[in-house]
Amino acid sequence: MNRRSFLKTTAATTLVAGVGLPAFAADEPLKIGFIYVGPVGDMGWSYQHDQGRKAIEEKYGDKVKTSFIENVPEGPDAERALTQLALAGNKLIFATSFGFMDATVNVAKKFPDVKFEHATGYKRADNLATYDAKFYQGRAIQGTIGGRMTKTNKIGYIGSFPIPEVYQGINAAYLAAKKVNPDVEMKVVWAYTWFDPAKEADAAAALIADGVDVLLQHTDSTAPQAKAQEAGNVITFGQASDMSSFAPKPRVSSTIDNWAPYYIKRAGEMMDGSWKSEATWGGIDTGMVEIGEISDAVPAEVKAEALKLKDDIASGAVHPFAGPLNKQDGSVFLADGEMATDEQLQSMTFYVEGITAEAPK
Amino acid sequence: MTIGGIDIIGLTAMLMGASTPVLLAATGELVAEKSGVLNLGVEGMMIMGAVAGFAAAVATGNPVLGFVAGALAGALMALLFAFLTQIFLSNQVATGLALTLFGLGLSALIGKGYEGVRPPPTAKLDFGPLADIPVIGPILFSHDWIVYLSLLLVAVVWFVLRYTRAGLILRAVGESHDAAHALGYRVVAVRFAALGFGGALAGLGGAYLSLVRVPQWTEGMTAGAGWIALAIVVFASWRPWRVLLGAYMFGGITALQLQLQAAGYAIPVHILSMAPYVITIIVLVILSALHRHGVQAAPASLGKSFHASS
Known part of the structure; x- marks a missing residue:
């Protein structure tokens, strides 16, 4: 050529x-x-x-x-x-x-x-x-159920990475739980992974050993559910997916990402x-966050309270982060009557007042 | 007993369970390496044991059969490795790495149908009143049978290697395969047996992971446990009781860092996570300094191919 x-x-x-x-x-x-x-x-x-x-x-x-x-x-x-x-x-x-x-x-x-x-x-x-x-809207509902149902007054949270999304979840769950049960205490373990069943199981076991009887997870596998089931008297919530194979107990409800x-x-x-x-x-209002069926292991009045909170969050009547609200160090996060803006939440890297654990640095 | 918000008894009991998969795999690898073969495929054998054990336990509803299947799967993987390295004299390092990759891929394929399935539970042994003894009860008498089996295996391996003729032959093959061959011992057969035993233990460790410790099947669930087992063998300088120490130390640090967090401490997780590896490196340095003029801790023929020329 x-x-x-x-x-x-x-x-x-x-x-x-x-x-x-x-x-x-x-x-x-x-x-x-x-x-x-x-x-x-x-x-x-x-x-x-x-x-x-x-x-x-x-x-x-x-x-x-x-x-x-x-x-x-x-x-x-x-x-x-x-x-x-x-x-x-x-x-x-x-x-x-x-x-x-x-x-x-x-x-x-x-x-x-x-x-x-x-x-x-x-x-x-x-x-x-x-x-x-x-997701924090779902966490508020889990916190309400957990706060009502805990007998040890200790709620455990398996964190993945210290990023705003996870802080929102921990804080929202704690605030909702404290509202219905002032004695509640929040225990946090950071697993530094999204998905490692063995590590998640160990983290769950460590929290359960520490007396936690309500377990929230921000990691993606069902390993913590399996550990909770083994322990017997611990309740959990499905994360991201319904995880309904662990219903009615330990999984009593879930947040579903749709x-x-x-x-x-x-x-x-x-x-x-x-x-x-x-x-x-x-959020819940657009259907992106769904609340999985609340099982019969939850008393009827607690279930009704949780569902009411879900409706109130969807309608905007209740915001999980409403003032007056301080940060863990005592400084003011939200003044009385104020509600957190999306921007404030998207840069949230601190615990709210009342959580005793130290945030990772 | 609580120190600084940490329940020491609970921690000890927890770390024994958490360390068992690694302990089993490391004990098996120790025997294989004592015979002079370096099998880097521990991770692959473990994960095959995990998936095969899980599948068998789910299919039969019997966790004991699951553990048997896990051990068999690990042994089969090891025999594949033995076939390649002892008969075809392929490079042990490359073959071992290939075995790991092969195991990870194959297990993911086999395991697809088992995701989200729950295995039959493995009960803890019931020691009756013994479990109620303070301190000792929860630490020693609160486990499932595999934990005790793993401890027994360490003792057996130690005894056999040290006090029996079979152990002596195994060590001879690992130290100098030419001399062992000249004395009339069948080097390749001994190594097949040692590798098969090592594989079975790795598979058993994998099955413990998927049937007891997690318990569920997920792709890639060993998450590096096989590599930790390899590091522990070196850390232990090829001695069984030190393998036990190393495995519990590695497991203990993981359990401890989670418990410290649960107790509310902000701890440098990353430093604690790397601590076992740092200690392994330090041990290696000390070993090589100590043995500069004397005997090496590693079997002298470790990693060398054997070919009977006459």
């Missing part, structure tokens, strides 16, 4: 590709990618995101094609996984863990034509939106071209 014909062929190929592409694009399904921090079988956090992914497929059928990469460690590997998804032609990519934040920001810069969505983060760009659920409506909405916006980068923070 001589030089001239090579150039001609190349030009022709380019032309064909250039003309052909838009025509193909109309028929080709919208490709949507996901990365998960745990396995889809964790029966918790990643499982719920995968349910959302399946909901997209169910809703749009042939018009979309979804794929996912599970067990992606937070850190450099996440960047590789995201790049891989972008190169594979995914036009909308969901990064579903807090620790994927910087990786998502970097990859979003490299692929301006691809839209990214980062769960629970706060860094946005023109092609990078964030979305999150107000991402499906949001994922369907955003996929639809991609198709009609109205997708915008924005920050979504849905």
Whole structure:
């Protein structure tokens, strides 16, 4: 092949590709990618995101094609996984863990034509939106049930990482519990993992050994549920997913992350071209946070009280963080009559007054 | 007994359970290494034991059969390793690493259907009034049978290695396979047996993890326990009772840091988490300094391939 014909062929190929592409694009399904921090079988956090992914497929059928990469460690590997998804032609990519934040920001810069969505983060760009659920609303309901039901007056909380989302959960649960039971004490163990069944089980065992009989978890596996069941007299709450295989006891209720409506909405916006980068923070009112069935192990009046709180939070009549409220060191967080703004909550890295544990530094 | 808000008795009882998987795997690896084979596939054998034990226990409803299946799965993995390294003389380090990766992948595949399933419970042994003795009762008489089995195995391994002819042959093979071969001992057969035993114990440790300690199956649930077992063998300078000490120390530090947190201390978790590894490195340094002119702590033929030339 001589030089001239090579150039001609190349030009022709380019032309064909250039003309052909838009025509193909109309028929080709919208490709949507996901990365998960745990396995889809964790029966918790990643499982719920995968349910959302399946909901997209169910809703749009042939018009979309979804794929996912599970067990992606937070850190450099996440960047590789995201790049891989972008190169594979995914036009909308969901990064579903807090620790994927910087990786998502970097990859979003490299692929301006691809839209990214980062769960629970706060860094946005023109092609990078964030979305999150107000898990703390669910924690307030768990705190109410726990505060009423504890006999040892000790509530345990398995924290994952010291980030705002987890502090919100600890504080909301404590405030709600203290409201119904002034003697309640909050015990916190940081596991420094989202998903490590053996470590979560050990953390649960340590808390139970310390006298805790209400166990809240911010980690994703069902290992703490299994430990609580073994101990017998401990109640737990499903985290992220319903974890109903442990109902009616130890699991007495749960917070369920329902991402499906949001994922369907955003996929639809991609198709009609109205997708915008924005920050979504849905709560009980939008259905993003669901409260799993409160089992019969909970006394009827406590159940009624919890359900009323759920309705009040949904209607806005009650805010889990309402003043007067001090930080652990005694300084004022909210004045009387004030309610925490979303911005205040999203930067919450302290315990509220009354929690005796020391926050990690 | 409570010191600084920490229940020492509870902590001791807890660390015994928490350390058992690693103790079993490390005891098995000790025997394998004493025969002169370095098997880095402990993690892979453990996780295969975890998934096979879980599957068998769920299928039969009998946790004892689960432990048997876990040990068998670990032993099978080890025999695969033995076949490659002893018959085909493949590189032991590379084969061991491959065994780990193979085990992690295969177990994830097998385990897909078992996620979220609950295994039949393993009961604690009932010692009757013994369990009510203060201090000793909760520490010594509050466990399931695998914990006692793991302690018994340490004692048996120690006794066999030290006082029996079989132990002497095993050690001879590990120190100098050429000399052992010249004396007429079947080096490859001894190593097959040692590796199989090591694999069975690693598998048993894995099954303990998925059936008792967590208890459920999740992908990648060993989370590095196999590597800790390897570190403990070195830490113990290839002596069984020191393996016990090392395993309980590693387990104890994990249990302690969680209990300290539960008691309300803000502790530097990361420093405590790395402490066992730092101690292992220090022990290695001390060992190499002590043995500079004398005998090495490691079996002399460790990691070397044996090929009978005549």
